[in-house]
Amino acid sequence: MKKLRKKVYMTAGFNTVSLGTGRKEFHPKKPRPGIEHYIKESGEGTLSKIGGGKNIDESVIGNFMAARFNKQANLPGFIPMIDKDLHGKPATSVEGACGSGGLALMAGIRSVLAETADVVLTIGVEVQNTVKAIYGADILAGAGWYQERKKGHAYFFPGQFSDRAGAYFEKYGREKSRKGLARWFRNAIENARLCPTAQEFHNKVEDLEALGMSEPNGRTFVDNLNVFDCSKVSDGASSIAIVSEEGLEKIGIEKKDAIEVVGWGQCEADITAPPEDLTTLSTIKMAAEEALASAGITIDDLGTIETHDCFTIAGILAVEALGFAKPGGGADFVAEGNTARDGKIPMNTTGGLIGWGHPTGATGVHQAVTIWEQLTGRAGDAQINIDPKKPYGLTINMGGDDVTVVAIVYKRG
């Protein structure tokens, strides 16, 4: 990647609640807010910190499947609804399945670099509880190649990652692997309990690892994963402002209250080609390596990571893709507590996709908001101690089965 021609910052992050089963206020049979509510709430959350819509030059919205979940397309049209000062300004919608949020961030970063904007409002949103999970699985299957849907599992993506878990079990041993997955689940829930917007904030289960060890049942779900290994169905939105140095001045925010984008890797794999090795997330590996190289750092410089754990196995495989453990060692690395909030490399400190929630199109933006909170000391009860020797944060956002990946490296501004 070429050296950045100017500095890019992110600030004024905002998350709505991730609503779905687990939240006390969620009731499947009662009416819930629609997609426009989430867009407005998160957009206003960011705008209120940066002087309102008049300071925005351009907006990007990331979303995966509103066209089916909400029978709604043309999402840019909702941007001026947030603030009348956004009327008449550019807005763009981007889609890359569960990586849509990451693509929205990249679109914002590029606009700042292209010097066509100094302040970009970036929103990710998904409202998925409009259909039962069994039908939601059909919609989410759109993140894979449609030609594969017929032979795929009823729960298509859990099926894909169950196959990955099965291959991992076979190669490296089932019991130790399941322990690693259960520990990943425990960390996710424990972290989510510290974050009031998290879907698992109200979770009170005592022995989380025992729950995580529940035996998978292929007759009713998938062969190698139980429901605790999976992120839930979520409604939510996140937003953040992507700004230049001039932009920071314009919105009156000091650099220390922002994070600087210091490198990234954005990689695309062929959706029609099956993974070469089920036990490796090779596109994530490629993107993470590019991101670290462009930032000029190694994994030893990272203080915290937000990685795309749509399934516990994806968390373990990302640990290996990043190089924290050799192939097969990821499960042990996690089981030993190294990725817990007080471990060697705290990951998903507000719960990640499994604990905080996975409003698919919003996830990439949510990850950036969490890193912004952690690096600028705004994470509240979920705040971790950032070692000054390891000042960098990393986000990894994935769309489909290791197909659309965005990895971004940040440090405090």
Place this chain on the structure above:
Amino acid sequence: MKYEDILENVTVLGAAGKMGSGILLLTAVEMADLSMKQENKERNFILNAMDVSDSGLSGLMNYLRVQITKIAEKKTVVLRSAYADRADLIENGEIIEQYVCDVMNIVRPTTGLVPAYKSNLIFEAVNENPELKVKIFRDIENNTKLSPWYFTNTSSVPIGSLDSKAELGGRILGFHFYNPPAVQKLVEVIVTDKTLPELKEFAATFASKLRKITVPSNDFAGFIGNGHFMRDALHGIEEAKRISSDLGFTGGVYALNKVSQELLVRPMGIFQLIDYVGIDVCKYIMQVMNPHLEDEDLHSEILDMMIEQNVRGGQNSDGSQKDGFLKYEKGRPVAIYDPDNKVYVPIDDLKGKTDEFLGAIPDCVPAWKSIIREKDKDDILKGYFITLKGMTSNGPDLAVRYIKRSKEIGEKLVADNVAANEKDVNTVMLTGFFHAYGPINDFLNQG
């Protein structure tokens, strides 16, 4: 005849009723699953849904569509492989829709009996009227060329009497579902000396395919379930009457309903259960049972009086509870019927005096909803019952008397050879009535 052959043509009589609709649903799904097997693809499975009510049948078809969809949504994983050869069905939604169509295609609603003449198996779920049942069986017998089997859902009429009056020659057995059939796990299976062995064999296979727990009951009117429930209900009614000198009728009903639910740790109080089943249905069941009993009189003047005043309980067609002894708002009791003034008295007006009468109760009464999930529920219940027994106030006294009576009823069912053993009585109460414990237990014994 093989299992599949029998199920090729079936009729459910009274299909739009509370029990009939559930039986129809379960049978339709079982038949559809058979029809989807490769070896059965050429067969034409037919399930006649017979009922005299046209509007009932139209409601039934809606009920089926909704319920089959729910069933399909739960077993989509299996359905995807069942429809693997259908290239046109790709998404779960398409597969579920097709399955609903395939099950519905088997069902033929009818208000006439003629289609039943071609059936191998007849499920009977009409009113608890022995004459009506015999009349229908005779009609089919006079017109069919087959020798159909009759599975009756009666909860009270002796099977032997139906067999001899309708001259079925042993082609009948009792296959008694609990309400609602799609949910309750229990089926009481009642055979007579004459019941043909192949019926018994089929009944066992069919029940296991439906994932039901079967309990054999001997052919005594009321069998195990109603044999217990009717006597248990009469005890509640008598006790309410006994304390009404202190509390009045409404206070007595409220007190006994509360004691039988909360202190006995049951899913609902006895008067709510009578309302749920229907006051008229309870009376009717007792009437059917009574002539078959030698040394007891199953009858309640209070039930007669309620029915005379047209207070009947039971359910509306949407499943909501009709008012009976209790008045319900959103399914919860809010008032008690006062037959003297023909009005409902709000529970809030009765609470103070009644609770005072009931007196002290144990500090930690287990809640039915949570106790059923406890692994060591029997130990918890035993400790609780011993505490209850040690108390002298009216509430615990009523509860202990109730527990003893309930046990006595259970033991008599075994002594009278209605149930083969104590375990069967307990299984019926646990799985058919959702009790947290069987009535025959030693919870009141010290140690």
